[in-house]
Amino acid sequence: MKKISLTGIKPTGILHIGNYFGAIKPALELTKEYDARYFIADYHALNTVKDPVELTAHIRQVAAGWLASGLDPEKVIFYRQSSIPETFELTTFLMAFTAKGLMNRAHAYKAAVQENAEKGDDPDAGINMGLFTYPVLMAADILLFDSDVVPVGQDQSQHVEMAQDIAQAVNFNYKAELLRVPEVSIRENVAVVPGLDGRKMSKSYGNAIPLFAPEKELRKLIMRIVTNSQGVEEPKEPESSQVYLLYKLFATAEEQAALANRYRAGGMGWGEAKEELFRVANRELTPLRQRFEELLANPAGLDTILAQGAEKARPIAARTVNRLRKAAGLG
Ligand code: TRP
Helix, strand or coil: CCCEEEEEECCCCCCEHHHHHHHHHHHHHHCCCCEEEEEECHHHHHCCCCCHHHHHHHHHHHHHHHHHCCCCCCCCEEEEHHHCCHHHHHHHHHHCCCCHHHHHCCHHHHHHHHHHHHHCCCCCCCCCHHHHCHHHHHHHHHHCCCCCEEECCHHHHHHHHHHHHHHHHHHHHHCCCCCCCCEEECCHHHCCCECCCCCECCHHHCCCCECCCCHHHHHHHHHCCCCCCCCCCCCCCHHHCHHHHHHHHHCCHHHHHHHHHHHHHCCCCHHHHHHHHHHHHHHHHHHHHHHHHHHHCCHHHHHHHHHHHHHHHHHHHHHHHHHHHHHHCCC
């Protein structure tokens, strides 16, 4: 039996290159070795996205994004979190085993409280229970499907550790391995993708390159990447330039070595370095962009793919919930 890999993407905005290299690609790589269950965490998105039209659009874009990037729904169980009601029963179950103090320590919640303190606001201002209990819902996503590994970015590793703690608390109480304790999987070399300003690429920093940006926009954004003031003739250190770090993500090993030599030799300006980056980025992204547009043009087709995935997922989810109900005396 193959081990199980599971991850979720929150449909709160459009996918960017950081999502692609940090989340989508490593997760798709794992599908060669693992039975994969990948889903759209739409109830997690509801914490912040309150406009229904926007939420539906984000869900479809994320679904089309994964499929365009190569997710094969015949091989991967691909579904929407909201199509699996067992998730919400398991969440309630896990609440009884989750220390409130554990939630107080969650990074996202702590950051929100801290921000309120800095503004002199009430500590709870703008914080809903969805944010506070976010890690419990995420633990339910993970534990429902007997996940062995959870490929995520560094920022999510604390949540996976909380899922481990919660699973262990359940298993300890019933003296049985009712829930599989998952491991976190972080690809160190690709986990951080630099954004236009050199900080980690992130929607919230406004420094992201959208994964499916039309060719013209892609080029324009690449030309906007911040560089130092070294002139054309000066030798440049490739590894300290985000233009080169992004280039590495798209280029072959030979291309990387060749361009690094040109940086170090001097005589190549930032404009040319950026043209090279655009060339390799556009080469990889053009076919993805085309598939993405085709998929989005047929929303009913997307909904069918997700509904079929949910049909495969639900019996697995039901088994987990039934196992727990029985063990707990709720049977
Ligand atoms: N919290 C994750 C994020 O923001 C999304 C997510 C929800 C998730 N449930 C999950 C990731 C379960 C992995 C496993 O990126």
